[in-house]
Amino acid sequence: MISIYLVEEKGFHNDYSSTVDEIISINPDKIICLCMNEVDAQLIFRTFFDKIKPWLKDNNKTINLVVPHFNDIFIEECIKAERTYGYILFHLLSNFSFEEILPSVLPPQYMYFHNKTDLLYTCYNRRDEVARAMLVDALVRENLLQDGIVTYHQPNNAAWKYHNGTKLMDEPDYKINNQDNPQYAASNFPASMMRGFFDIVTESRYNPGEYFITEKTLKSIMLLRPFIAVSSTGYSTEYLAKYIGLELYDEMFDYAFDGCDSLEKRIDGIINNVTRLKNEIPDLKTKHSIYKKLIPKLIRNRNKIVDIFFDKTRIVPDCLQVLMSGEKYTLNGCTNHPLLIHMRRMEWITE
Numbered sequence: 547m548i549s550i551y552l553v554e555e556k557g558f559h560n561d562y563s564s565t566v567d568e569i570i571s572i573n574p575d576k577i578i579c580l581c582m583n584e585v586d587a588q589l590i591f592r593t594f595f596d597k598i599k600p601w602l603k604d605n606n607k608t609i610n611l612v613v614p615h616f617n618d619i620f621i622e623e624c625i626k627a628e629r630t631y632g633y634i635l636f637h638l639l640s641n642f643s644f645e646e647i648l649p650s651v652l653p654p655q656y657m658y659f660h661n662k663t664d665l666l667y668t669c670y671n672r673r674d675e676v677a678r679a680m681l682v683d684a685l686v687r688e689n690l691l692q693d694g695i696v697t698y699h700q701p702n703n704a705a706w707k708y709h710n711g712t713k714l715m716d717e718p719d720y721k722i723n724n725q726d727n728p729q730y731a732a733s734n735f736p737a738s739m740m741r742g743f744f745d746i747v748t749e750s751r752y753n754p755g756e757y758f759i760t761e762k763t764l765k766s767i768m769l770l771r772p773f774i775a776v777s778s779t780g781y782s783t784e785y786l787a788k789y790i791g792l793e794l795y796d797e798m799f800d801y802a803f804d805g806c807d808s809l810e811k812r813i814d815g816i817i818n819n820v821t822r823l824k825n826e827i828p829d830l831k832t833k834h835s836i837y838k839k840l841i842p843k844l845i846r847n848r849n850k851i852v853d854i855f856f857d858k859t860r861i862v863p864d865c866l867q868v869l870m871s872g873e874k875y876t877l878n879g880c881t882n883h884p885l886l887i888h889m890r891r892m893e894w895i896t897e
Contacts, residue, residue: 547874549574550866554880555581555590562594565879570601572878577602578610578865580883582632585751585758587613588621599624610865614758615751630863631790631854632885637764638855639884663833666824667694668742670716670762677752677776677809679704682714684817693824694746695738735765743833744798744823746816749777752809757785767792767851770844772837774799774816779807790854792847797839798823858894861885869895 551574553565569577579594581587588595591611602609602624609625616627669685671678682698685691687708698704698714716738739745745766751758756778763786766773772795775781782804786792794801800822803815827833854860858870862885869875869889877886889895 547876548576548868549876549878550576550578550868552877552879552881552883552886553577553579553591553594554883555579555584555587557590560593562597565594566597566601568878569598573605574878576610576865576868577607578612578863580612580632580880580885582612582614582630582863582885583636583760585613585615585756587611587627588625595622595625610863612863612865615756628863628865631861632863633758633760634764634851634854635861635885635888637761637768638851639888662740663743663830665694665742666827667744667746667820668736668739669694669696669746669748670736670739671697671714671748672699674698674700674703675748675750675752677813678748679706680810681746681748681776681813681816683708684813685820688817688821690817690820690824693820695736695742735769739765739769739771743772743827743837745771745773746820747773747775747777749775749781752777754778754807757781757789759786759790764851767847770841770848772798772840772844774819776813776816779812780804791850793843795840795843798836856892858889858892862889862894 549572551569551572553562556562577598579587579591581590584590595609598609601607607624611621611625611627612630612632613627614630614633617629619627621627669681671682678698679701682696683704683706685694685696695716696714697716698709701709701711701713704711716736747762747766749758749762750760757780758777763773763775765771774795775786778785782794782801787794799819800815803812803818806812806815827836859867862870866885869877886895
């Protein structure tokens with residue numbers, strides 16, 4: 547019988563002392579840290595790693611760290627990283643009922659033909675980031691702000707060249723994670739999202755190799771919306787297309803920018819796409835025509851995400867495939883992690 551101890555992220559201020567003591571007491575065969583929806587795993591688990599490492603070395607143990615971006619490498623001594631599709635799991639569990647995400651179901655509210663699409667694009671930004679500020683500044687520089695829904699909720703610390711630094715808002719009462727306004731949770735869909743024909747997604751990461759799909763990209767996919775993304779070099783052509791398995795919307799977008807090492811050049815490439823599309827899509831009739839041609843691809847991409855959610859060989863990390871192998875096991879630690887709940891619900895594991 548194999549013994550497994552699962553460790554979940556508990557925040558920066560948790561000292562993990564009780565977790566370390568329990569692991570030493572149990573002496574499990576496998577120790578797995580689940581950081582499926584955050585890139586900064588080494589920072590998040592820093593205290594835990596520092597406290598457990600002496601014991602790991604003395605007992606020749608390795609931690610399997612499940613993260614979105616590294617795969618099959620030791621990122622530090624005794625810590626081996628494994629890539630996960632995990633944020634797909636979290637996004638679908640938090641936004642859709644189980645029945646709603648079945649592959650055979652296509653809710654009618656997603657099959658829209660842009661009847662209310664009076665603007666060219668949307669670009670939603672809450673937290674201040676260098677890449678996001680650069681993109682919004684470039685939209686202002688090219689006089690494209692009025693062509694879309696653009697938000698920037700935390701403009702004070704950004705280095706603006708063209709924008710006047712004012713806060714850009716869609717909903718005037720927006721406040722994230724507020725009990726009085728539950729509709730503004732980060733995972734929810736903005737009320738005005740359908741006003742734009744396509745989305746400019748400003749992802750959470752943009753440094754080399756920090757591939758990471760979050761709710762920002764997944765919202766567009768699940769709502770059957772064409773999108774273009776600001777992220778790391780190769781995010782669209784290498785990560786979304788080759789790893790996730792999505793089809794790119796090359797009927798609309800020129801993805802040459804995606805291979806540029808320079809963040810500034812990638813942003814300029816996105817701006818060039820927006821400028822060109824502003825001229826090529828002058829009216830609602832043209833939007834309808836383009837969208838109808840994209841529908842099969844939009845649906846296949848949405849279903850690709852759903853397929854991953856229901857594919858136990860992909861949504862379940864390699865280090866946890868043992869739970870479905872028929873081998874007897876014991877689980878300790880975080881035994882009610884959302885991944886395990888999903889695995890039980892799908893009857894991939896029984897206990």
